[in-house]
Amino acid sequence: MRETERLVLTPVRATDAAVLFELHRDPGIAPWYALTPEEAAAWVDRQERGWREHGVGKWLAHDRVTGELIGRGGCSVTDIDGEQRVEVGWAVRERFQRRGYATEIGRAGIDFARDELGAVEVVAFTEVHNRASRAVMETLGMTYVRELRRPGLIAGSDAVHDDAPFALYTTGKLNVCA
Structure with a gap:
């Protein structure tokens, strides 16, 4: 568990699939991360395995005072160009967006990666048209590196495409081929 100024961050566990x-x-999250119940169960299993095997995974983010669920986020290990990288991400419920919660979750993730994992760099990526997440990355001091392609959304389409453009950001110099 970690705490920030306004949040309590608890590791995602397999028992959190329904949550x-x-x-x-949530309307603020579903356009980017809609999951079926089976996909949610598989996602939380991956997070729990990440905590167990790598000491890193996503958190559920609750308000420190009310206990209300704000969103989720934190770090995970992901593959970029064949190399394992620490990746930070966030998803915040619509009614809590534009209040700095995504930045707070992202900052906690970056701090965790550096302090607990000894990471010298952290990456983040989002579909190129997700301006809100890109703004959070820039607020966190991350630098745009390049576009990468992976399954995701393309502007103007609700369907997931196998080769969608993503914007890749880093906290440090990322040695990748363009």
């Missing part, structure tokens, strides 16, 4: 499914149905 994650409901969270991902």
Whole structure:
């Protein structure tokens, strides 16, 4: 568990599948991360395995005072160009967006990666048209590196495409081929 100024961050566990499914149905999150109940269960299993095997995974973010679920985020290990990288991400419920919660979760993730994992760099990526997440990355002091392609959304389409453009950011110099 970690705490920030306004949040309590607790590791995602397999028992959180129903909570994650409901969270991902929120109108502020569903357009980017809609999950079926089965996908939510698989996602939380991956997070729990990440905590167990790598000492890193996503958190559920609750308000420190009310206990209300704000969103989720934190770090995970992801593959970029064949190399394992520490990746930070966030998803915040619509009614809590534009209040700095995504930045607070992202900052906690970056701090965790550096302080607990000894990471010298952290990456983040989002679909190129997700201006809100890109703004959070820039607020966190991350630098745009390049576009990468992976399954995701393309502007103007609700369907997931196998080769969608993503904007890749880093906290440090990322040695990748363009």
